[in-house]
Amino acid sequence: NVHAGNGHTIALVLSLVYIKALLCSVAADIISTVEFNSTGELLATGDKGGRVVVFQREQESKNQPHRRGEYNVYSTFQSHEPEFDYLKSLEIEEKINKIRWLPQQNAAYFLLSTNDKTVKLWKISERDKRPEGYNLKDEDGRIRDPTTITALRVPVLRPMDLMVEATPRRVFCNAHTYHINSISVNSDYETFMSTDDLRINLWNLEITNRSFNIVDIKPVNMEELTEVITAAEFHPHQCNTFVYSSSKGSIRLCDMRASALCDNHSKFFEEPEDPSNRSFFSEIISSISDVKFSHSGRYLMTRDYLTVKVWDLNMESKPLETYQVHDYLRSKLCSLYENDCIFDKFECVWNGSDSVIMTGSYNNFFRMFDRNTKRDVTLEASRENSKPRAILKPRKVCVGGKRRKDEISVDSLDFSKKILHTAWHPSENIIAVAATNNLYIFQDKVN
Secondary structure, eight states: OESSSSSSSSSSTTTTEEEEEEESGGGGGEEEEEOTTTSSEEEEEEEEEEEEEEEEEOOOOSSSSGGGEEEEEEEEEOOOOOEETTTTTTOOOOOOOOEEOOOOOOSSSSEEEOOOSSSSEEEEEEEEEEEEOOSSSSSTTTTGGGGOSSOOOOOOEEEEEEEEEEEEEEEESEEEEEOOOOOOOOTTTSSEEEOOOEEEEETTTOOSSOEEEEEOOOOOSGGGOOOOEEEEEOOSSTEEEEEETTTOOOOEEEEETTSSOOSSSSEEEOOOOOOOGGGTHHHHHSSEEEEOOOSSSSEEEESSSSSSEEEEOOSSOOOOOEEEEEEGGGGGGGHHHHGGGGGOOOOOEEEEESSEEEOOOBBTEEEETTTOOOOOOEEOOOTOOOOOOOBOOOEEESSSOOOTTEEEGGGOTTTTTTEEEEEEESSSSEEEEEEEEEEEEEEEEEO
């Protein structure tokens, strides 16, 4: 059981209820990022086709209390288009790499979305009234002949069908030579950072033509390059602190108060490698694909190819906790290298109380680890075994020996079905899981 932090005890293994599978078909529909806003009322997804789809949570009704958890399409818009860099003869694909919401300040919602090169700030707002009775133009918008105007009219607002509009408010571009892999909004809500393979830039949300380079690991001679930046995030409460992870499995915590260019880190987190486990693939599987601060700001979570690690910010020498995500793949690394799956970048997320962590795996499996009870569970997001409102059954992978009826052999795992992107509601046990081109939303059933 997992303590939800609200007085309820929730059966994690048996109580995940499948609410809705939003099914797509073509390659452009493959989901590339998933993100809840700060209240959890909205859920945004980005895809390879450059589109952003925003889902809104259903309001609770007395007749259908179970519909409270359902999310329906609120707005869909094309965020990025394919471009071509003529100077470098490079195609810039429209795929949305990351979406980050800004805290809501008024009736409108704001989010940042990025592809490989350009970050955009979008405003999503509702309109249910339209002005009528202009003096200088008619109802169709055509300009009237001033000589025909004989009386002065006061324009009025008339009700109309609700319309949700998405408009780009800012475009932050021309600051990255390499592909942007992450964006993070600062806790001061005035600045954000964008990160590529070798540099991190700091932007003001109001200024699009200037950014400050705060990390630059590019060597003078590119042949001396030994590592790249894989992810970065601001501290949730301290606006001067951020972390970034590297392809060598290390995490650096930086303080922007120390210097304008944060090339010298304040803290360095790295686990010494066990010489007995050294292999050809060691460096590849130690590369960190995601780094996340806990909501409290006390811990860091990192995901590499085989494990999820939780670090205490006050202890740099080794991780506080290490969870094996799919250790049964250790014997399959050679074939995973040949089919390029070993380079897959899995994300990880905290629940609202930082007591449970979730990350994806292959065969449409996703894993949950309870930090308090040390229990873990493997669940599957698929159309075949997920009917609406059905309880998910735990899955087990058989490594060797005799396979039980409900187990799946490691040799029959489908590596083309992978869950790279997941999101957890900020305060409730609702999760969003992107399985290639399908989005699944699951809700915990309170006993």
